[in-house]
Each structure stands twice: as structure tokens, then as C-alpha cells.
Amino acid sequence: MNQAPGRLPWKSRPARGEYAFYDGRRIKIGTGEQMYHLRAGRVRLVQPDPGSSVDPGRDAARLLFRFPWPEKDGTEPGGYGSAGFGLTLFECRWRRRCRHDNEGRNLYHQGWAGGVLVPVLVCRECSRRHHPRDLAAAQPLIAELREKAARHDEHGNYQAGTLKHATADRIIAGYLAPGKEASAG
Ligand SMILES: [Zn+2]
Numbered sequence: 001m002n003q004a005p006g007r008l009p010w011k012s013r014p015a016r017g018e019y020a021f022y023d024g025r026r027i028k029i030g031t032g033e034q035m036y037h038l039r040a041g042r043v044r045l046v047q048p049d050p051g052s053s054v055d056p057g058r059d060a061a062r063l064l065f066r067f068p069w070p071e072k073d074g075t076e077p078g079g080y081g082s083a084g085f086g087l088t089l090f091e092c093r094w095r096r097r098c099r100h101d102n103e104g105r106n107l108y109h110q111g112w113a114g115g116v117l118v119p120v121l122v123c124r125e126c127s128r129r130h131h132p133r134d135l136a137a138a139q140p141l142i143a144e145l146r147e148k149a150a151r152h153d154e155h156g157n158y159q160a161g162t163l164k165h166a167t168a169d170r171i172i173a174g175y176l177a178p179g180k181e182a183s184a185g
Pocket residue numbers: 098099100123124125126127128
């Protein structure tokens with residue numbers, strides 16, 4: 001799964017609705033290359049829709065999947081109400097891809113890159129996509145999530161704190177044990 005430096009593996013696709021079958025029902029899984037109603041770890045639970053241009057199993061490496069938010073663990077594929085559930089983060093720096101370091105980036109997706117599941121963030125200013133290629137590059141992001149968790153704990157919001165830690169753990173698992181994460185998430 002090698003790719004040229006700086007090239008994103010997720011191919012832009014026509015912005016049409018994509019569908020699959022889950023539990024005998026036809027569900028919307030996303031639009032274009034963004035499968036925001038399906039997690040990478042749940043691809044094996046759905047069957048491709050012959051009328052759709054995307055087969056999420058076959059095309060997984062070229063697609064972006066919904067980030068596995070711990071808050072939504074009980075939700076079935078296709079059952080997520082909103083397409084845009086995301087989290088704004090500020091601490092990551094990707095100097096070569098865009099200069100809007102202070103504008104923050106929205107974490108929406110997870111995608112396969114170089115054999116691991118990476119978090120994919122979108123710049124709030126120019127909408128460019130960014131992803132830390134390895135766990136070392138993801139450390140600022142993880143640290144920011146741990147910091148958010150600590151602030152929640154300080155205010156007695158322990159459940160919110162636990163969820164932020166769990167989000168950081170999901171990012172780590174994507175790099176260290178993507179197969180494991182995939183079967184659980
Ligand atoms: Zn930007």
C-alpha cells in the first residue's frame with residue numbers, strides 16, 4: 001500500500017449517494033468517497049449493493065469511513081442521524097499541506113493509509129485533508145485529546161473525560177492494531 005509522498009490514498013468520487021445492505025435492509029453508507037454512515041471496522045457486516053458504485057470491502061483503501069466515536073458505539077451501520085459528527089482539534093501541524101495551522105481541523109474520518117487506519121482531519125479554513133502517517137506524528141493530536149479529557153475530569157464531567165480518552169485510544173489502536181480495531185469497532 002505504498003503511495004507517493006504527499007499523495008492522499010482516498011480518491012475523490014462523484015458526489016452521489018452510495019448504498020449497501022445491512023441486516024436485510026438497504027442503507028445509505030455515504031456520499032462520494034465519504035462513507036460517513038459506516039465505520040471501517042464494520043465493513044464486513046454489510047453486503048455491497050449491486051446498484052451502487054462502491055463496494056466498501058473491495059474499495060476500502062480508497063474510501064473514508066466514519067471515525068469510530070465511542071459515543072456512538074451502540075449505533076448500527078446506516079443509523080447515524082447526522083453526517084457531520086466531528087471534533088475540532090488545533091494542535092496538529094502539517095506544514096507542507098496547508099498553512100492554516102491556527103484555524104483548527106475537524107476530525108471526521110478514518111481511512112486506510114500504508115496498512116494502518118489513520119485519523120483524517122479537514123482544515124476548517126481550506127478544507128484540505130490531513131492525516132498523521134504514523135503514531136509519532138499523531139502524538140500532538142492524542143495529547144490534545146488527553147488534555148480535553150483532563151479538563152472534563154477537573155470539572156467533574158467524568159463521563160465526558162472517559163469518552164475523550166477512549167477517542168485517543170481508538171486513534172492509537174488504528175495504528176498499532178488496525179485489524180483488531182476493525183473487528184471491534
Ligand atoms: Zn488549510
